Amino acid sequence: MATQTSSSALRSRGMELLMEYKQNPSIRLRNELVRLNAGLVRKIAHRVSHQCSEPYEDLEQIGQIGLIRAIERFNPAQGCAFSSFAVPYIRGEMLHFLRDRGTTVKIPRRWQDLQKEAQKVQTELIRRLGRSPNDLEVAEALQVSIEEWREVKMAHKNRLPLSLDATVCQQVDSTITLGDTLPDTHYQLLQCLEEDRQQVQRAMNQLEDKTRAAIEYVFFKGLSRKEVAEKIGVSPMTVTRRIQRGIEEMIEYLQPHVASSDA
Numbered sequence: 001m002a003t004q005t006s007s008s009a010l011r012s013r014g015m016e017l018l019m020e021y022k023q024n025p026s027i028r029l030r031n032e033l034v035r036l037n038a039g040l041v042r043k044i045a046h047r048v049s050h051q052c053s054e055p056y057e058d059l060e061q062i063g064q065i066g067l068i069r070a071i072e073r074f075n076p077a078q079g080c081a082f083s084s085f086a087v088p089y090i091r092g093e094m095l096h097f098l099r100d101r102g103t104t105v106k107i108p109r110r111w112q113d114l115q116k117e118a119q120k121v122q123t124e125l126i127r128r129l130g131r132s133p134n135d136l137e138v139a140e141a142l143q144v145s146i147e148e149w150r151e152v153k154m155a156h157k158n159r160l161p162l163s164l165d166a167t168v169c170q171q172v173d174s175t176i177t178l179g180d181t182l183p184d185t186h187y188q189l190l191q192c193l194e195e196d197r198q199q200v201q202r203a204m205n206q207l208e209d210k211t212r213a214a215i216e217y218v219f220f221k222g223l224s225r226k227e228v229a230e231k232i233g234v235s236p237m238t239v240t241r242r243i244q245r246g247i248e249e250m251i252e253y254l255q256p257h258v259a260s261s262d263a
Helices: 002-023 026-036 038-049 056-073 082-101 111-127 137-142 146-157 185-205 209-220 225-232 236-262
Strands: 167-169 175-177
Touching: 002 026, 002 185, 026 038, 026 056, 038 056, 056 082, 111 146, 137 146, 137 225, 137 236, 185 209, 185 236, 209 225, 209 236, 225 236
Parallel strands: none
Antiparallel strands: 167 175
């Protein structure tokens, strides 16, 4: 009963401070609210720490940032409990932290635990043997097969992506990096567009002068058919007919090129 009364008093005190902070925010009030709600952060950090390999202490510190953001954005007039409002902010901040620190290769939780245990085992084996243990000795100490231990080691080693600046090949006068060996998709796209432009230009060069001019004015310069008619000295209807006929001729010219490209 006393515990329920104490919890109720804390909630009441917390709401009073939140209302006061909403009206007159200050670092003193904010720090007091953080202190009152530290247990909520610890509870969430404890749960999240069992789902990842990050230290509980780091998660707790990151959770404090989420708590502060919740305090700054909470509106007591909305009538919801602060804890319900704050949980998404606290947990969300921790998850953002984990995503930023996450590895490209997702290592199974069992292997993460084995890697942590192996660090302790290796330290003990070095002390006892007077040398670095081999894979078989570590595997036996962990009570796993040597194949699994080697997979754990490989997964841990490759958990982070290679830098694009990593050296792939050393030549006499230059160094080739991983980035140098990767295709530049933007450049490749520009290359394809340039090839298409050249093919279209060659097709247009096959057209009669006024037909080519009509297409250029309408599609490249954005003129209306009436404006084009005045420029080349024909009627708007003739402009439309020339454009239609010119496009048909260009398609006919380009078809052999398309067929050979597909082949």
